[in-house]
Amino acid sequence: MLLKETQDQLLPTLKTYFGYDSFRAQQQQIVESVLLKKDNLVIMPTGGGKSICFQLPALLFEGLTLVISPLIALMKDQVDGLKANGIEADFFNSSQDSIEQEAIFEQIIQQKLKLLYVAPESLSLLQNILTEEHLSCVAIDEAHCISSWGHDFRPSYQQLGFLKQTLPNTPIIALTATADKATRADILEQLNIPKATQFIASFDRKNIELEVRPANDRMAQIIKFIRKQPNESGIIYCLSRKGTEQTAAKLKQNGINAAAYHAGLNFDERSKVQENFIYDQTKVVCATIAFGMGIDKSNVRWVIHYNMPKNIEGYYQEIGRCGRDGLKANALLFHSYADVIQLRKFMSGATNEEVQAAKLDRMKQFSEATACRRKILLSYFGELLAENCGNCDVCKNPPQFFNGTIIAQKALSVITRLKEKEAIGTVIDVLRGAHNATVLDKGYDKLKSHGVGSEISWRDWQQYLIQLMNQGYCEIAFHKNNALQLTEFSKKVLFQGEQVNLTKPTEFKEPIAAIKKSKTTRAAKPKKDTLFERLRKLRQEIAIAENIPAYLVFSDAALKEMERARPMSETDFLDISGVGQRKLEVYGEDFIAEIVSFSNEKIKTRKKKDTHKVTYQLYKEGLTIDEIAKKRNLKSTTIFSHLAKLYADGKDIDIYDFVTKEEVERVRKAKDELENPQALKPYFEHFNAEIEYFKIRLALTILDADG
Template sequence: YRELRVLRDNFPTVPVIALTATATERVRQDILAQLGMTHAARFIASFNRPNLTYRVSPKRRSFAALVALLRELRDGSAIIYRFSRQNTEKLAADLCERGFNVLPYHAGLEDKERRETQEQFLRDDVPIIVATIAFGMGVDKPNVRLVVHYDLPKTIEGYYQETGRAGRDGAPSECVLFYSYGDKINQEYFINQIEDDAERAHAEEKLAQMVAYGEARTCRRKSLLSYFGEKWQAENCGACDVCLSASEQQDEQDAAHTYDGTEIAQKVLSAVIRTGERFGVNHVVDVLRGSQARRVRQFRHDTLPVHGIARDVAKDDLQDVIDQLSDKGLLARRTSGEYPTLCVTTKGRDFLKKRESLSLVRQAPPQADAAGEPDTVLFAKLRALRQEIATALRVPAYVVFSDESLRQMAIYFPTDHESLLQIKGVGNTKLDQFGDRFLAVIREHAAERGVGSSNPSTTSEHAANGASFAQIRNSHPRAYAQWEPEEDERLVSLFQAGRSLPEIASALGRRPGAIASRLRQAGIAPDYHLSLSETETRTLELARHGLSMAEMAAQRGLSVGTVIAHLERIIETDEVLDLTHLLPPTDRYARIMDAFRAESDDLLKPVKERLGDDYSYEELRLVRLRLRQLSTNTALSSATFDVLSGEKDRE
């Protein structure tokens, strides 16, 4: 708009009106100055959209939460915003697989395709659009009932403008933002590419304001209006996640949402201090839950007194406690390095010294993936058992298990301790107290209905996992059972008798890899390692000759994924192998390596979610192999060591 001053200069007598949609007070002043409108009358309508409900949800299980939101969308349309074109295409495809009528929209599509998509949306032929911010300008569709920001927007102005496409007919509509601190890091990566210092600083400021909005636990409406210079007087807007949660807490029926968080707060703050205030949320959570992740052991945090002191608290719940302690000023996030680290504030240290009490809010459990509906009969049986136990213990029913825990049990049919621990809200303590009684009900019901872990009511992802578990259990019945002392005695006997690995595995009902691992971990044969198969040995030879992934796959007649699986087995057996020529290009390798470091374990899914669809699982698996070589001190060639030396310095 600064270029428009030429119109005022050339046509000084022509009346001028300047109209804006999302201008802040500072921008409005700049517009007046640039256009020379020194005596202009100003008319400012309210930025408040009373029919919109604003919600911010943690970006955990976000796809399941999105599916649930869309299934609740009975009438009207939805717009889902994503940051990149690739992620836009991927999310649209995933939703199509779930049976939704959805199309992608981004600037990379042909003009004709974009026009047709927009027209189909306006005609209600397609009710759901997954789009980048290229979509929506000039679209005045009255019945948009849901706007979802699946990724963090760059500015509050953009966020407000995009949410403003909901409910233009005045009917109640929802605006949901899935917030993750990892999205901030992704945005910062692109901001750092801006060469102009002033422009980069401006972008950083805008992003910081957006992050503050996502992390705040104050009224969303008040935050938005305040940003645009408008005051909101009411204490409770009644239409945002914060105020709705506050209203629920006033209701006696929802008193269970608040609890005495003194002890867990003390544990979290102590863990942050004990780990030196140099690590992020995920690492602190891993230490508290007693994880044996490589990074935990690397810094000897498994020897700290705080290691495992909150092992019965779910990971998501601990992350939420940390968020609340940050909001209350007891914890702070430092961002001086590449990734944010936690530190205890003066207020937090005073809390520990004075042994003050603290109330926290128990977050309502997320709804189960709507694609997998619970077995209603089993759900009723589980609730009856829960009530029986609660009555005997004279405690509220939710103390035993929440409804969400029971709902997930009725979806996924866990039949042993290992699978029951995967259910939200089930930790080791509750497993010991109640697990066997609930498992007995689930097993009995499954037998009556002829349902196993591949229950068709589960989601496609869980059905696939369930089938895999079932196949493993069929061939190795004790694959997921805890090791018993008698088994170790038998393992020693069989090993000393010279029985082969497959023979021992068959005799004990376990997988060969588990047998080899047990031989080492139990000290029975600390130097025992698996041997490579003939096909894995052939892959090793080709890799040592410097062939690329594509060349090895072509020469072997295998998929790239299978070749990587061979490489994983090769590294597992401690074979010496220089992976340098197989790694992604330097810039991509560095970003993947940083993403792994930001996580506290080497699981692929969290890293993939952090990096997005621009990075393939094959790349992630190769970089993870490099990390495993580092962590196990595998002997490397000098060329490999040169590549890694910089990483060790950064570490």
């Protein structure tokens, strides 16, 4: 049980340094467990608030909290975020010179530093401080890297078991966003913390919309997707280095600010891409899977998988890099069987090939689902969802089934006649009656079933065969050149007339309105003058001045709340979630001034917009045009323009009190004769100044209203 004095410090510390008034689910219990010096394993989704679980205790411990993180390049981001919150933190790595390293040791000895980030490879350089005299806590971030069962295994993590032996009384907290049962058990065993308290938070990130599309014309679809939200940050994950470069190049050709990121780049090049992305100078990064781990960039609005990931853990962690601020985000996955075959090749011969293949199968099932995708995703991590999520493509557009028995019989018949020796492409060619080299050389054009499915397109056959595989009526023999083979269920369809239900092949199509819009408006629309955009601009100016990422000033979620709440005093500003004491002191004055300025402008604009309504009120009270003009200190011509608008809006105006029917008729005839019937001056000159401007305006209003 925590001392009451410590207990009472939790919420004030949370608000002062992190800006939050309350803990998220399980955070407080984890923080209390760490402060009680217990070992902990925390499984919490990306964006779920893992960092606070060790950063807040670090502020209350006397000594140093050592944070082990897998990538040197990502530590600066974490440390910058802490410093922006007024927390003394630093990172230690082999790229620093001896003077910098000595300065860090000095800070530790003087107990000025609260958190120190280090990669496992650099631990040997910290032997002098790996004692219980200096360390109060050890946090191991991305802990799944320790396990060969995990999806992102790193051998350097396997040495970390010595920490518990060296520091038996120091609490160890291991954290990760993704770990199945096998991986969790492995983490506990290898870190020598078998009795650690396990905290497994909900894996449900409700704000992320899940969508899977067939991999047809991927680039065209991606370009359209990005153009719909041109000012937002996003990540595109590709299987290969070449894929990242080609995708980035095509995006740049289409005017999209993109860059490639992969292991083939040197350290400086990778750091530059990452830095430009974090600082909002690059909007889109096309990357291999390493990119994004540990980055706290909260305003990534979407993640696209150009290729299918090799397992659900990887997919889940990668989509978790968008929408960390809790606002709406999109995860789009392109699925093709070519990706499945490629991934099978990658894992061939691996020591845990069987495990990898099983995980790939689960990923494939997710991609080809005809039921709520979030249910499948969460069930993989042992979390059951009672209701459909309503925020995935299957929920929003449920598939329509039909009796596809004849289609299935045709497909299985061709597989049989090909003696189960050909891959999916040749099977489709024979079904469609192709006369290409392969078909002719092997004499497949002579088969009885050649062309039996010629009325169905190549792409549709591809999707039907995938559905037949998913239902167990045929399978890919990966060890036999990916040949399609029959299963024990095939006979029931071929010889016993078992019914097979299929869904119509899906091909993503833009709504007609969106297509028209994209044709007419290639460039991004100018941003609306909203308070959110004003605050975002101010945030960017501050970020550039301080040389830190914009989201470290305030998250998009905090700006949205400022837009909604309009805080105009320090007390109100401090009520915004994400505003702590330091950020109030450093940024509060500028943001409050912007909010006050914007609000004053809008009040003036609103008064201007409502001016014709004031005129209408006075008109209904029976005042003459001259009386209204005098009372409002306006010209009578302005009052007439108000009346014209009011009449056009359907208000009860006796318009013929101010213009005669004969005058309206003269204007109507002139309208048909004049070259520029939109302007007033041509009418005035046409009538030799016999009809006044205000009457011409009123007459045109009447004619427009009458159609």
